Amino acid sequence: MDDDGGRDGDDRRRARGDWRRWAPWVVIAAFAASGAVHLVHPRTFTRMVPGFLPAKTALVYVSGVAELGCAAALIRRERWAGVVAAALLLVIWPANLQAAIDAQGGSDIARKIELWVRLPLQIPLIWCALQSRAAPRRPG
Secondary structure: OOOOOOHHHHHHHHHHHHHHHHHHHHHHHHHHHHHHHHHHOOHHHHOOOOOOOOOHHHHHHHHHHHHHHHHHHHHOOOOOHHHHHHHHHHHHHHHHHHHHHHHOOOOOHHHHHHHHHHHHHHHHHHHHHHHHHOOOOOOO
16 A cells, blocks of 8 residues: 555545445435335334323324435435434434333343344444435436
């Protein structure tokens, strides 16, 4: 590797640019699948809504529509979509934490692990959402 960041630096920048171009698609896939489940089978998520929040089913529907809207906006490379998707991931984090805490009373070890692993996975999802700002918007 040369000190001036020559060819090796160019290769690293190109690889990083390729990943940043595709990173929003990770969030698009996750939000499209999850958003659809929110609308088709809301009961999957109502038990995750923290107890102090009212109208749990309505909140599940709203978050499902928000996820689908963010996915569509990320596909269109709307300037605001990455920030809104990242904010949505932060807003739903307490529900994921609540689900992980509630699962501790059960006997399903796999479910407990799945729910606790989900929490730190939101960090790379937030990063992936924010990469949509780095990619140029398609003309048209």
